[in-house]
Amino acid sequence: xxxxxxxxxxxxxxxxxxxxxxxxxxxxxxxxxxxxxxxxxxxxxxxxxxxxxxxxxxxxxxxxxxxxxxxxxxxxxxxxxxxxxxxxxxxxxxxxxxxxxxxxxxxxxxxxxxxxxxxxxxxxxxxxxxxxxxxxxxxx
Ligand code: DQA
Numbered sequence: 001x002x003x004x005x006x007x008x009x010x011x012x013x014x015x016x017x018x019x020x021x022x023x024x025x026x027x028x029x030x031x032x033x034x035x036x037x038x039x040x041x042x043x044x045x046x047x048x049x050x051x052x053x054x055x056x057x058x059x060x061x062x063x064x065x066x067x068x069x070x071x072x073x074x075x076x077x078x079x080x081x082x083x084x085x086x087x088x089x090x091x092x093x094x095x096x097x098x099x100x101x102x103x104x105x106x107x108x109x110x111x112x113x114x115x116x117x118x119x120x121x122x123x124x125x126x127x128x129x130x131x132x133x134x135x136x137x138x139x140x
Contacts, residue, residue: 001045002069002139006035006132007060008050009076015101022102024128031129038133042140054078054085061088071096072135079104079114086115097135100125 008031011018016027032048039046047068049060057078064071071094078085079100089096096119103126104111117123122138124131 001043003045003047003067004039004070004072004136004139005060005064005068006046006048007057007071007073007075008048009057009074009078010052012074012076013050013052022107024101026129031132034129035132035136038136042136044136044139046136054082058084058088061085061092064094065092068094070094070139072099072132073097073116073120074099074101074132075116079116080110082115086119089116089119095139096120097138098123099131099135101128101131102126 013028015023015031016025028050035046035048051057051060057075061071071089073096075082075085075098098114098116098120104114105125114123124134127134
């Protein structure tokens with residue numbers, strides 16, 4: 001069974017509370033539940049990790065080396081700033097899908113650039129929780 005690591009970046013633990021007009025009213029626990037259910041139905045094993053800290057996300061990506069078959073990452077705000085997360089993904093070399101709940105291309109200018117897109121095989125944005133389900137399909 002393929003093992004996929006799902007990483008969620010800063011403030012995603014505040015889903016349901018943070019800017020519900022943009023990110024919806026469902027909570028982070030709801031997101032975890034929805035990813036777990038989708039993974040079971042697709043026959044994939046997932047580990048879901050969330051951190052507000054860039055270095056912890058880098059550590060987690062490095063730990064995936066030789067332990068996972070792929071990565072799904074919503075780097076949240078680090079999408080637009082983090083060369084360190086980009087470099088970690090490149091170093092580990094696992095197939096990676098980038099997910100954003102909102103459509104980063106139709107928001108502020110600064111959200112249009114993603115360091116992570118320079119490595120990710122696919123970027124899915126603006127599809128809410130469904131984006132993670134679609135990202136899982138990439139690994140089938
Ligand atoms: C986000 C989009 C980012 O621009 C933002 O900083 C986030 C969430 C999304 O899922 O839509 O925190 O990655």
